[in-house]
Amino acid sequence: MAGIPAGARAYITGAVACAAACALPALDPDARTPWGAVVLLAALYAFCELPHVCPVGRRLLGGSVPVSSGSFFPVLLAAALLLPPAAAALVAVPGALAAPVERRPAGPRRVWRAARLALAAWAAAQTAVAVGGGDVLSPASPSPASMVSPASMAPDFPYALLPAGLSTLAFCAVLTALDGGILATAERVPVRSAWRGLLARSLAPHAVHGLAGLMMAVLWRSPYGWPAALFVLLPMYISCWMFAQYHRERGAHQATIRALVQAVDIKDAYTRGHSERVGHASVLIARELGMDEARLEVIRFAGILHDVGKLGVPTRVLRKDGPLTPEERRVIELHPEYGHEIVRGIGFLGEARAAILHHHERLDGSGYPYGLRGHQIPEFARVVAVADAFDAMTSTRSYRRARPVGTALAELERCAGTQFDPRMVRALVRALDRHGWQPAVTADDPHETARGNVPPPRDPARHRAHGGARGGAPGHGGGRDGAP
Template identity: 70%
Template sequence: MRAVPPMARAYILCAVLAAAACAAPALRPGAGTPWGAVALLALLYAACEQLTRCPFMGRRAPTGMGSFVPVLLAGAFLLPPSAAALVAVPGALLGRVEQHPVWLRRLWHAGQLPLASCAAAHAFGASPGGGHVLGAAGFPYALLPACAGAAAFCLVLAVLDGGILVTAERRSPRTAWRGLLLRSLAPYLVHGLAGLMMAVLWRSPYGPVASLLVLLPMYVSCWVFAQYHRERAAHQATIRALVQAVDIKDRYTRGHSERVGRASVMIARELGMDEHRQEVLRFAGILHDVGKLGVPTRLLRKDGPLTPEERRIIELHPEYGHEMVRGIGFLGEARAAILHHHERMDGRGYPYGLAGARIPEYARVVAVADAFDAMTSTRSYRRARPVDTAVAELRRCAGAQFDPRMVRALARAIDRHGWHPAVTADGLDPAVVADGLDPVARLAPLDRGGGS
């Protein structure tokens, strides 16, 4: 979000104005707003968000607005809708933000969270018995209204988040909203139950102090969840280290793997894949050539033509790569893409000569992304081809070498977003390309003197 599009800025402004309109009734004279409860809950939420900045907690503290949502939902269950909207404002404006632009992200949180809290309060109050069953005796009957409130909170956030993906990242509406609600509904229902327990204890003879007891197990659970994400981040760092090792060993792949991962995600988004599958495809693109670590460096950098035996050795790199990553569980289908990204639709590829639909879908995506980046990157033996020329070549080879569906998806994505590849400083020797190891070598005619 380094350069925020004007449409996204306007969208955020609209969200802030809508939040202000929701909170305005609480500020009117004679509104009967319970300012004591509003102030206590707002102070509690802001203090909880400040815990993520605490030097003692450091990086161990869970980050993000989701850690203390029960406080917002407790406010939605205890207060009128307009007053519930005010609870989120101080914490949203003061909370920890790690990405730029900081002020715009805080303003965005100050718009979306009050809107979600207001919607949760309306849903809770509109449910049968809502607002009148928070005593200890009526606790079981408050479960349904609380779930309705949490679901409304989740729905509003999902709608708003999808909108920011459309306006800020220029995703298509179908891909922006796909799966957002379903992925987050269950966690927010859990937050809703915790918020309900806070509200019940708040109304109990023990008062607001007792409600703080609910936050401790919620904070611990969020901390455990954050640890899981840190472990996953460590796996990703390992993947990057593998890619860097390949870049050092084989000059051709320098920067190539990252770009193939990016192009693979563009295809996946155009095909409507959910975010989890997009992430796996990104890993597949990044790691597709990791098996070159098992190939002798002298072959990768050989000046003269390869012998048939040397070529067979290099063509083992997909199998080497598959063996290297088979123990990384979260890669899932990416392992098949690493193994089969040099297969062809007509069955003339390697390592197993698979054809058509027998080639895994992820491998067909990576094959197109791989060839496209190879054509549009500058090499020592030629300049980069124009993007339009590369896309035309992919279309020409669709059906024989590439899956036409993947080629069409990449073409649509490029039309929508463009393509700005980084320049590769130096590439593989022309003799190696002529031997058919570079995907471009399989896209005749070559632009090295008219052919190979």
């Protein structure tokens, strides 16, 4: 588990130990574990993960796009309703270990996923037992034969809604509780915001999974037996296909962002790396402010694309070595409006469009393009303004070396209240105390940027910020984009 913080290693080890303690009673010969049903459900869940690793399955689901294992939670929820708690915990393990991972280290991530799903399935099964789920779905004393073949007693479907709903809620609550813990320990998300919004965002999809799981359990216990439960796989695979389409669309969004950033970098070599670093710093600030994951993604776009309007500025002005004339400065100050026009039709950017237009506004109203004051300036624009100025000051320019991080932060604090929003400046200070600063971030890895993880520098010479005139306050001086 090299590379994983010590707190996260302890957290994962504890989760694995708890999952093992929950599942081990199933191995007791006196437990009368229905191994036929356990094997069948575990194989079904593992089979549902095959499109991840099977080239034919990937093509059927739309290329090599990863499929969310959450689409197959109905199998685990059906197991929670049909099996004893220890046996339900075992069902999740083979599929969770077999499914691929998108980020390294792969081994610990697989083990963590298996532990969290086993704990969630165990909690769901315990809840179902506590509220009498076995009385409405299973015979009083299930045997391996009765669990795999049609039961003599049909489920009492209306009364099964209560145990199914409560077990789904327990499943969802355990997953969100564990996910918040891993965010706090492995991703170093502030504890006060690690769990924020997780349960609310998970309730609706898990409610759908719970209904599908109940349908599987009812069909399993019907006179038609377990083969009838396989029909529930059809809507599950449809949901997988839709999720694959979402990932394909997301990939197209990332390609659009990369193309725009590369176009700006080609036109103004000094900005190479600056846009990505501003996107990273913007995410650090936004996370300290407690913004949810959806807004973090959008503010990353805002930071990365804040200078896209420079595509409308003449190249001779951007690359001029000497001081800018008043006329050239006015041309430079049009770049936020140019940027807004460029991205106005890109719907997925959302609030990022306002940040691109207003990131050079100042709290005292002396900024541009519209001279907005205070909270008239959109929140995203106030975040990007601080991130932009910070990276400009801590990056080497053609006319000066980079300032130390402490010096740059002191300058931001000096200008807070007149030029910058003090709340955003304080958030950046807290974030850098927690994460530090490494000016080598690329737009090609949204997962790393959104979580505050920065890859090691590759070629420092390629990551110089853009040049500019020699005067002006940080972030709104006379630089080629208004940076100092």
